[in-house]
Amino acid sequence: MTERDHRPEPAAEDSDSWTEWDVPAERWLLSGYCRDQRERTVLLELAARIVFPTVIVFSLYLLFAGHDHPGGGFSGGLVAGQAFVLRHLAGGRLDDSSTLSMRPPVLIGVGLTIAVLTGFAPLLFGEVVLESDIYKFTLPVLGQIKLVTNLFLDIGVYLLLLGVVLDLLRTLGSGIEANAAAARREQS
Amino acid sequence: MTTVNLTMAIVLGGLYSAGFYLLMQRSLMRILLGIVIIGHGANLMLQLAGGPPGRPAMVGEAAPENMADPFPQAMALTAIVITFALTTFLLALAYRSWVLLGHDEVQDxxxxxxxxxxxxxxxxxxxxxxxxxxx
Amino acid sequence: MTLLVALPILLPLAAAGLSLAFGRFADVQRVLGMVVLGVLIVDSAVLLYVADTFGPVVLQVGNWPAPFGITLVADRLAVLLLLVSSVVTFAVLLYSIGQRITDYGRGASSTTFHPIYLVLCAGVSLAYLSGDLFNLFVAFEIMLSSSYVLINRRATATRIRAGMTYTIVSLTSSLLFITVIALVYAATGTVNLADLAQRVAELPDGLQTALGLIVLIVFGVKSAMVPLHFWLPDSYPNAPAPITAVFAGLLTKVGIYAMIRTQTLVFAHNESWRLMLAIALITMIVGALGALAQNDINRMLSFLLVSHIGYMLFGLGVYDTAGLTGVILYVIHHITVQATLFLVSGLITRHTGTVALSRMGGLAKASPLIAVLFALPALSLAGIPPFSGFVAKLALLQAGVEAGTWSAYAVTGGAVLTSLLTLYAMARIWTRVFWGRVRKPEADPDPEDELVVGTGTTARAMVISTGLLVTVSVAIAVAAGPLAEISGRAAADLMRHETYSTVVLGGDP
Incomplete structure (x- = not known):
């Protein structure tokens, strides 16, 4: 029995249209199908749904603010990870709406590669490994932009951290839950 | 040379002794807690190595000579991250041991x-x- | 030029990232790992030439000046060890691929082995090259956390038990390391080694001794010096052979390297160091006697590893140029030979299906190749003349005799005795494993896991990589003259560290 079997049957085609008119266009509960009812808190699921984008945006703010304000790739990545942790707490392992199409190890690998290659980049301009530079320029709408080149290193770190948190959720969260569920099934 | 105030010295002593006491137990969970506590102790010590607490940390809040020493903070941050990662690893190890052996005791x-x-x-x-x- | 210093650290890290990203393509991972470690050998060879001819190469990472930023220093000692280590990591990776422990079970390939192994290599390089105490800590953590993963990988009940001991002990010593960094920083306000060399000398004597001793304990645990060695023979033998080989070859030696670096540069002594001599003597004897009691071939080799750590401590205890030359030669010799012996033990286990000496026999007839591959490093470890062990031991014994104090004489005697005991232990392995009645290979106790044992055959890549290391070990003996000269110059650098400080701090001695 796969986990997808828990999904409710799609609404029958011939259902009366008047029952559908006030059904929200979006799913508000996380995955649209139930885990064990006793473990479910609708409040948390709803809150997770609302808070998730906010947290991601905040993590992006931290990523870009990181040069001379509190923040940076590390804390940004952790905060973004927290958003996924919240989803995990709300939806558990059955919440497949939060899975990225990229597998966490690949995310870690890409992040690490970006970070290290950024370290090499200054050599192309005849500078020392991991040296960073500040560029200031003005864009039409956004106004003056201050670009610090170690932002790219931070982006790498951000991805790496996000990957690590997702991998932890996958192995220590969902993995253990799935093991426990399998053990319960064997017992019954 | 930086010195520590008495309260902090006592706190440090407490953290280290509690940590090492737990470290000598048989159960991996307790050992894990011991390592976490010693880790906190060590990181607190790193923080204190930078001088007395309470000085401004952010650029622009005060003249450079009145600001907190950022170096131990950077080191403590790195050390905290490392301890955090290894704690997670030990937790996974304890879980694995519990799955395989049914308990998490360190054996002979x-x-x-x-x-x-x-x-x-x-x-x-x-x-x-x-x-x-x-x- | 400074790129050469950054490459040994950044290249394996980048490769680890790529290797993770290409986790589904086992061949890409293999080629990537081998190519990167091959480049590392070339890089460190060039670096050795540069450092030996023009003096230490210093990289101030990100162009931050010395006492504030991260400094990487490639002096003779660091680069010499880096070269040997990269040869060993290269050979061991080839062996691991040959033994297929890089896989996950018999069918699927694993995505994690290669990235973690490469991160381990990066950690080892960083430990050699780092120019400050905190970076050294980070390097140790990079190295050790990957080693935790490697030793607990595919965790069976026995491996978990062994891995737990290893992980907890290493973690405890790491926490002590943070503590001592905090203490050193509180006392001096710097963690840069070159800067510390000057600032620590200004501290009161008692404080210097106390800090020096805590640092000694930290690295003592990592390098398994008696009485802090207990975790090693318990945990190493339970990992697969190539992993044990790389741990035995590199991790303990990195501990020794850190000990040499800190005790010569930061906590310099004026004369021969009695405490260290005593520890060296105990380490040698306890390790050798422990080895004789064992029945498991890997445990026997692990105890011998502990015992031979004593030789390196001996040279450090003598504390003069001759002694340190001996240590450097010995570390170089021991990295290759100890790794080779564990690799051969892996070959033996694959052939016979067991690690118990009492259940093997007649392997000389069944597989003469393994016998040759074992005999050369075994004789070298015992210090028989034409091999690398002899050169290194001779240098150490000479230094011990020339030091001329009674404690140095005592340890010299102990070293000769340990040498004999090592030979005895090797003879024991030889008679049990290679002589006697030919036995049928035992059945594989766990047919599911990726480790194939008891086949009665050898795999080509495993033999080639072991052969490569044996050749390197012979080459070390052949090139003993030039090698001893470089080691002598490296030791002289260690004894008068003004050069190091000047180069790192930028002409302000």
């Missing part, structure tokens, strides 16, 4: 026990190992 070395048994046997009959060797 099996081979050590086997050698001790062999020694006892050797004392009982001198030629026992000889025959084992030529078998």
């Amino acid at each position: 070395d099996v081979e050590d026990r086997r050698i001790r048994r062999m020694e006892r046997r050797l004392a009982e009959s001198e030629d026992d190992t000889e025959s084992e060797a030529t078998q």
Whole structure:
């Protein structure tokens, strides 16, 4: 029995249209199908749904603010990870709406590669490994932009951290839950 | 040379002794807690190494000579991250041990026990190992 | 030029990232790992030439000046060890691929082995090259956390038990390391080694000794010096052979390297160091006697590893140029030979299906190749003349005799005795494993896991990589003259560290 079997049957085609008119266009509960009812808190699921984008945006703010304000790739990545942790707490392992199409190890690998290659980049301009530079320029709408080149290193770190948190959720969260569920099934 | 105030010294002493006490237990969970506590102690010590607390940390809030030393903070941050990662690893290890063995106790070395048994046997009959060797 | 210093650290890290990203393509991972470690050998060879001819190469990472930023220093000692280590990591990776422990079970390939192994290599390089105490800590953590993963990988009940001991002990010593960094920083306000060399000398004597001793304990645990060695023979033998080989070859030696670096540069002594001599003597004897009691071939080799750590401590205890030359030669010799012996033990286990000496026999007839591959490093470890062990031991014994104090004489005697005991232990393995009645290979106790044992055959890549290391070990003996000269110059650098400080701090001695 796969986990997808828990999904409710799609609404029958011939259902009366008047029952559908006030059904929200979006799913508000996380995955649209139930885990064990006793473990479910609708409040948390709803809150997770609302808070998730906010947290991601905040993590992006931290990523870009990181040069001379509190923040940076590390804390940004952790905060973004927290958003996924919240989803995990709300939806558990059955919440497949939060899975990225990229597998966490690949995310870690890409992040690490970006970070290290950024370290090499200054050599192309005849500078020392991991040296960073500040560029200031003005864009039409956004106004003056201050670009610090170690932002790219931070982006790498951000991805790496996000990957690590997702991998932890996958192995220590969902993995253990799935093991426990399998053990319960064997017992019954 | 930086010195610590008495309260902090006592806190540090408490953290280290509690941590090392827990470290000497059999259960991996307690050992884990011990390591976490010693880790906190060590990181607190790193923080204190930078001088007394309470000075501004962010650029622009005060003249550079009145600001907190950022170096120990950077080191403590790195150390915290490392301790955090390894704590997670130990947790996973404890879980794995619990799955495989049904408990999370740190056990004695099996081979050590086997050698001790062999020694006892050797004392009982001198030629026992000889025959084992030529078998 | 400074790129050469950054490459040994950044290249394996980048490769680890790529290797993770290409986790589904086992061949890409293999080629990537081998190519990167091959480049590392070339890089460190060039670096050795540069550092030996023009003096230490210093990289101030990100162009931050010395006492504030991260400094990487490639002096003779660091680069010499880096070269040997990269040869060993290269050979061991080839062996691991040959033994297929890089896989996950018999069918699927694993995505994690290669990235973690490469991160381990990066950690080892960083430990050699780092120019400050905190970076050294980070390097140790990079190295050790990957080693935790490697030793607990594919965790069976026995491996978990062994891995737990290893992880907890290493973690405890790491926490002590943070503590001592905090203490050193509180006392001096810097963690840069070159800067510390000057600032620590200004501290009161008692404080210097206390800090020096805590640092000694930290690295003592990592390098398994008696009485802090207990975790090693318990945990190493339970990992697969190539992993044990790389741990035995590199991790303990990195501990020794850190000990040499800190005790010569930061906590310099004026004369021969009695405490260290005593520890060296105990380490040698306890390790050798422990080895004789064992029946498991890997445990026997692990105890011998502990015992031979004593030789390196001996040279450090003598504390003069001759002694340190001996240590450097010995570390170089021991990295290759100890790794080779564990690799051969892996070959033996694959052939016979067991690690118990009492259940093997007649391998010389069944597989003469393994016998040759074992005999050369075994004789070298015992210090028989034409091999690398002899050169290194001779240098150490000479230094011990020339030091001329009674404690140095005592340890010299102990070293000769340990040498004999090592030979005895090797002879024991030889008679049990290679002589006697030919036995049928035992059945594989766990047919599911990726470790194939008891086949009665050898795999080509495993033999080639072991052969490569044996050749390197012979080459070390052949090139003993030039090698001893470089080691002598490296030791002289260690004894008068003004050069190091000047180069790192930028002409302000």
